[in-house]
Amino acid sequence: MSGLSRSIHLTVHIHKDPAAMAERAAHILAAACEEAVAERGVFKIALSGGQTPIPLFRLLSGRDWADRLPWDKMTFFWVDERCVSPEHQDSNYGLARRELLGHVPATHFFRMRGEEDPVEAARKYEQLLRTDFSLGPQDLPRFDFMLLGMGEDGHTGSIFPNSPALAERKRLVIDQYVPERKADRLTLTLPVINNARCCMFLVTGGEKHDVLSRALNLLAQPTLPAQMVRPGFGDLIWVVDEAARHGRVASLPHKNNGRGRNRPLPAPTLAQPFWPTSLANPFGPVASYGPTAGAGQCRPVQRNRAGRLLPAATQRPPGLQSPHTQTAQQDLGGRTAFQIQKK
Numbered sequence: 001m002s003g004l005s006r007s008i009h010l011t012v013h014i015h016k017d018p019a020a021m022a023e024r025a026a027h028i029l030a031a032a033c034e035e036a037v038a039e040r041g042v043f044k045i046a047l048s049g050g051q052t053p054i055p056l057f058r059l060l061s062g063r064d065w066a067d068r069l070p071w072d073k074m075t076f077f078w079v080d081e082r083c084v085s086p087e088h089q090d091s092n093y094g095l096a097r098r099e100l101l102g103h104v105p106a107t108h109f110f111r112m113r114g115e116e117d118p119v120e121a122a123r124k125y126e127q128l129l130r131t132d133f134s135l136g137p138q139d140l141p142r143f144d145f146m147l148l149g150m151g152e153d154g155h156t157g158s159i160f161p162n163s164p165a166l167a168e169r170k171r172l173v174i175d176q177y178v179p180e181r182k183a184d185r186l187t188l189t190l191p192v193i194n195n196a197r198c199c200m201f202l203v204t205g206g207e208k209h210d211v212l213s214r215a216l217n218l219l220a221q222p223t224l225p226a227q228m229v230r231p232g233f234g235d236l237i238w239v240v241d242e243a244a245r246h247g248r249v250a251s252l253p254h255k256n257n258g259r260g261r262n263r264p265l266p267a268p269t270l271a272q273p274f275w276p277t278s279l280a281n282p283f284g285p286v287a288s289y290g291p292t293a294g295a296g297q298c299r300p301v302q303r304n305r306a307g308r309l310l311p312a313a314t315q316r317p318p319g320l321q322s323p324h325t326q327t328a329q330q331d332l333g334g335r336t337a338f339q340i341q342k343k
Helices: 018-040 054-061 092-099 118-132 206-215 242-246 325-331
Strands: 006-015 043-047 074-078 080-082 145-149 173-178 183-188 198-203 235-241 254-256 262-264 296-300 335-342
Touching: 006 018, 006 242, 018 043, 018 054, 018 145, 018 198, 018 235, 054 092, 074 092, 080 092, 118 173, 118 183, 206 242, 235 242
Parallel strands: 006 235, 043 074, 043 145, 145 198, 198 235
Antiparallel strands: 006 335, 080 183, 173 183, 254 262, 296 335
């Protein structure tokens, strides 16, 4: 690795509610789409299911956004699928069709065949990827964009904690039985997800605060599936709401305010426990980062409204045990963005 530079571009956007999150996510997606179409003539995106992306889907299909995107140059795939028919209420494809694809002039999409035998469906989808991306036997597809979510147990896609899928390194798509859900699932594997140009997580709800803190702790050995999403040559973006940032305020301890009344302690912020001064290097031994680091530098970066990286001067990143954490966050318009770069 001597003389080479590898980077994890990590950005966290914090917004007050899912509607504001959807607006931010739409701008990030649109910027990635514009760049992909300009450079390669097509934008290849993989969608996830669940309730969290619905505000984004509805925003993109609405009057203000439907005319902004080149739908004829967008190709839609899926990160994962439940093994049900496309008309089933639990189908990830069915959700996207109801909330987005059925309302826009999109014509290029390749769904996972959840209604077929799971083993055969996974094999067919892998073959489809190999054909569409013109892959060799050892190649990985390079998606332009992965839209991801995270469950309360830290799963992403249909990769769950303690799942054999965590160790899969050869296959692009796998089928598996998920005991926690008592159901079969299809999912892209971690090598495919981590080969994307951009992975964007959408996370809402105070019930996910604890698992979010673990997922964003890049110092720790990754144990959660979401924590293992670390694009080797792409951007990692988290868009979260205030509830996920603060957790359940009602469960916080109280202290006396000096007037004989108790009040809740301030809710913990993402910036305080999560921003690292060192990073578990996914490509080798642990490398140190931060203001005193010798092997690397931690550089704050800002992004424009569309999510593009902008140059930034080297300085202490917001949240690195700084007394000005909240001020720094406010100066960035309610979001924290910095780049962790290994040299």
